[in-house]
């Protein structure tokens with residue numbers, strides 16, 4: 003039996019997000035898509051553009067006609083962050099575990115910490131290797147914030163401007179950013195150009211965005227026959243979820259970040275290319291009237307993931323009314339900011355399950371922090387799917403024009419997210435308060 007969502011996918015209702023239609027069916031790439039047609043993918047930087055003392059600067063603090071011609075190689079992503087750290091005296095973060103290919107994952111801290119060095123926002127990209135441009139969007143956005151603060155200016159992304167006061171407000175969110183959650187996968191994708199999504203676990207590459215410990219055991223948690231989008235235990239599938247939750251060093255490193263910085267309450271993970279701003283939950287439509295009917299209650303195992311419930315299979319995911327209202331409103335603000343920046347991909351705000359249900363995702367795990375750990379405050383986990391489909395073999399590789407549109411759209415979206423988080427509440431920052 004197929005769920006309503008599985009049937010929707012088969013009808014082509016959700017064919018342009020992180021998964022391609024044939025991947026949702028567990029099939030190989032169709033023959034007619036095995037060559038590049040139409041767009042020419044943005045070249046990858048050769049050498050190291052930041053090694054001679056140049057400092058990354060985004061499109062939000064440069065003249066409107068500026069453009070960036072190449073995406074950053076993995077070497078350049080690291081050296082860009084190092085250049086920002088040096089120039090703006092930031093603090094580097096390296097996570098404890100090496101990846102399968104021996105890489106160290108990294109990020110940095112930006113903006114004002116609250117009491118005892120607490121950071122409230124985590125911005126991440128690059129968990130799906132082939133979603134090119136995500137790391138660039140994040141690094142250039144952070145660069146803009148830093149340049150704008152130093153020069154006392156605002157930032158402008160295409161048609162959307164933000165004032166110097168909004169720049170300050172955004173920096174008050176106390177940001178940790180990690181541009182490359184899947185460095186092995188990105189290095190592989192950049193070297194081979196083979197539209198690589200997962201990590202590089204030699205025992206079977208894992209979709210890191212299905213490896214977090216929320217609803218991981220999809221065969222128990224979801225209704226029977228739910229589609230491959232949810233997760234798969236077949237290592238050849240693009241949504242293979244690993245042998246257990248947090249089986250992968252990359253996802254364990256993200257967990258480490260949340261343990262080191264338990265005050266993080268707003269998180270955004272960057273993906274492409276559906277044109278969506280997504281809020282939790284991802285297992286079923288939300289409801290706010292029955293707290294017991296929730297993603298964690300085993301009484302509802304086997305019922306999750308059916309769009310239109312049938313008698314005896316009623317389940318919708320509990321979301322407290324104020325969190326639901328706040329998160330859907332923040333998502334709407336972010337989508338509107340993106341749409342007012344560039345006349346490119348139209349972006350909509352919606353609950354993540356309406357794209358397709360998923361298990362073990364980073365964003366849902368983030369939204370669950372206060373349930374999984376009672377000491378944590380309410381957490382708000384978001385996903386953005388930027389950009390539009392490029393022609394050819396790997397629809398995730400945009401051309402230079404779209405790459406630049408995406409940098410501007412994401413700049414506006416990230417800026418609005420931080421301002422909206424500050425408007426909604428970043429927790430009490432005073433050292434007198436109980437955290």
Ligand SMILES: *[C@@H]1O[C@H](CO)[C@@H](O)[C@H](O)[C@H]1NC(C)=O
Pocket residue numbers: 065067068069
């Ligand atoms: C952008 O416009 C300015 C003047 O409006 C011009 O001097 C400059 O060469 C332009 N740059 C590009 C990259 O087109």
Ligand SMILES: *[C@@H]1O[C@H](CO)[C@@H](O)[C@H](O)[C@H]1NC(C)=O
Pocket residue numbers: 324325328380425426427
């Ligand atoms: C929701 O937003 C309001 C401000 O609009 C804020 O007072 C409240 O604390 C927020 N609640 C949550 C759980 O984010």
Ligand SMILES: *[C@@H]1O[C@H](CO)[C@@H](O)[C@H](O)[C@H]1NC(C)=O
Pocket residue numbers: 117118432433434435436437
């Ligand atoms: C800040 O750190 C001090 C000393 O470690 C501790 O006593 C206090 O509870 C902390 N305050 C908050 C709000 O975390």
Ligand SMILES: [Zn+2]
Pocket residue numbers: 020130133273274
């Ligand atoms: Zn993705």
